[in-house]
Amino acid sequence: MKMSGGVEWALHCCVVLTAAPGPVPAARLAELHDVSASYLAKQLQGLSRAGLIQSVQGQAGGYLLTRPPDEITVLDVVEAVDGPRPAFVCTEIRQRGPLAAPAEACLVPCAISRAMHAADAAWRAALRAVTIADLAHDVRADYEVDVFAGIRGWLAAANGET
Amino acid sequence: MKMSGGVEWALHCCVVLTAAPGPVPAARLAELHDVSASYLAKQLQGLSRAGLIQSVQGQAGGYLLTRPPDEITVLDVVEAVDGPRPAFVCTEIRQRGPLAAPAEACLVPCAISRAMHAADAAWRAALRAVTIADLAHDVRADYEVDVFAGIRGWLAAANGET
């Protein structure tokens, strides 16, 4: 069980977009986090497909959030990048083998499936309880200096000086 | 994000072992569930390595639970088969790039990492709250007929008659 590493990138990008005044190109986000630009583009496409961010084409284009940060949950981002289906999939092995249970007795999921799905629901609930705005607030509180001001300044500097 | 499919097999095997009077060979468990015997053996080895089940060698050998079923949680099985490390691993990308945060300011995990770990903790707590005994009880309650009696009888029939 391993989550796509791109989820971390996507979340950081969403937090950065919170502070951005205008559209931010994918290449710039990749440079800011020092990650592969081509691969980050794929994650951002996933966010765009899910309707969390909007793409602006042409010069001075880029990505921007479609909704206020407090209306985007962490679960939204995770599902957009990592896929919406639950980690556990029941293969109904109770209906196989010599002692297979009849299909009419399997109208409700088996006990194992129920337990796993309950855990999955708890996980999703925890992720749904946190919004991008919460993350941004926590990040701001974590450091003494204003991180977002620095990011805004760096984004404004168009040319790629280190 | 996808969990190993072997987790489902392992859980079913643990529930079956609850009802078994003596050691059960891996081949028999595989036949009962109609799954690959070679691959199921690997999962059972994982359970054995984790100390959840004990192997008895030689003729009339097999696997049996080392502890009472109410002292084995679903989380134990999941971690034994799927690996104990959490799904989300923070790569500390905040310490990279042109605006890298200094290492001394990163003594605590970042907000994103905290949120993901909180969700992971909720997931684990839900899995830890359910024991194999609970699963066995629920399975028994799900059907009218006594499933475990049937399993016991099938296990007692040594030769592989369908």
Added chain:
DNA sequence: GCTACTCGGACAAGATGTGTCCGAGTCAAG
């Protein structure tokens, strides 16, 4: 002592995630 049965770890194949690339479309500037 022998046989037959068991587990245990080492060895390939397929699937999924990771990483990269180039083309279509679009906005801004001249």
Added chain:
DNA sequence: CTTGACTCGGACACATCTTGTCCGAGTAGC
């Protein structure tokens, strides 16, 4: 209006991991 350069979007290889399989070591019973 033309040109240009910059943007995203999806299609194309590579790496890693899960899945699946195999045979050898060890052990209990006959």
